[in-house]
Amino acid sequence: MAIFSKTCEYAIRAVFYIAQKSASGMKSGIKDIAAEIDSPELYLAKILQDLSRKGLITSTKGPNGGFFLTSEMLELPLIEVVKAVDGDALFTGCGLGLKQCSELHPCPLHNEFKAIRNDITLMLSNVSIGGFNQELAEGLVSLKKSKTD
């Protein structure tokens, strides 16, 4: 198991890609995005529709249309995307799957997980959606799954 669902991995990579384009005022078409982040186009379309409905990205239809981010959206912490897609089990749930795990009624790993969850929450709250635009533009980091870059 990875830390995020595949759906969420696609969502984050796509949002990073759209962010970088948006920073230079460009809209991105689904075909382009899917190719650039190496994801199934029609599945990604569904994911982006969902993010759009939830207000994390926006889009316009028709010629010259596409997905883009407003400057406010570029400032949002990445955790918003993760929460929108994977929910907040990663941030609030019990690591062993207990429904009523709490300080008073803890699972054996309660404190251990509290620390981990805190690290993850902090990390994803401290990076913004647009925070990697420059590194992406400079080609210092990659969003493509496979080697053909």
Place this chain on the structure above:
Amino acid sequence: MAIFSKTCEYAIRAVFYIAQKSASGMKSGIKDIAAEIDSPELYLAKILQDLSRKGLITSTKGPNGGFFLTSEMLELPLIEVVKAVDGDALFTGCGLGLKQCSELHPCPLHNEFKAIRNDITLMLSNVSIGGFNQELAEGLVSLKKSKTD
């Protein structure tokens, strides 16, 4: 998404339960374990068979049979169970699902994830399978999913 698969959650809870019983020389039947950790009995049976094949737990058939852990098994770090069930994507994989994410060809969150992965790896390496036997015996921690405890 949770951090572990449900299969892995069941596995860890079951192993903790068997560990505590093993510490006092007792074997545990699948029916008993499933009831005590609140998991689907026949599914759990499959999981334990797998752990048994992989040498993380052991069992004997027939009357007075059941699952148990040797003293060596009780000392194993919990990460062995997680690796056996969920693989090591959580410990080595790229957070964004890139196949060739590395120092030289990193994803945008490469360093951020390195820290998180390290925390998780350390935590699961530093707790042993038998490490909670006393707290479990004293009822200070719980393995049951639902409130009826």
Place this chain on the structure above:
DNA sequence: ATAATAAAAGATATTTTTATCTTTTATAAG
């Protein structure tokens, strides 16, 4: 207005994960 473009929406399909059912094998006790 019309045609072309691109996302939205709805329906369906595939794959993986989770769960169950049935039969077989090993062990212990009478």
Place this chain on the structure above:
DNA sequence: CTTATAAAAGATAAAAATATCTTTTATTAT
């Protein structure tokens, strides 16, 4: 050596996640 017990193994089923196909709606440019 027969019966009862309990795990192992194999087959199947249900649910959730991932992926694709088709139709509709909105926008732009001609």
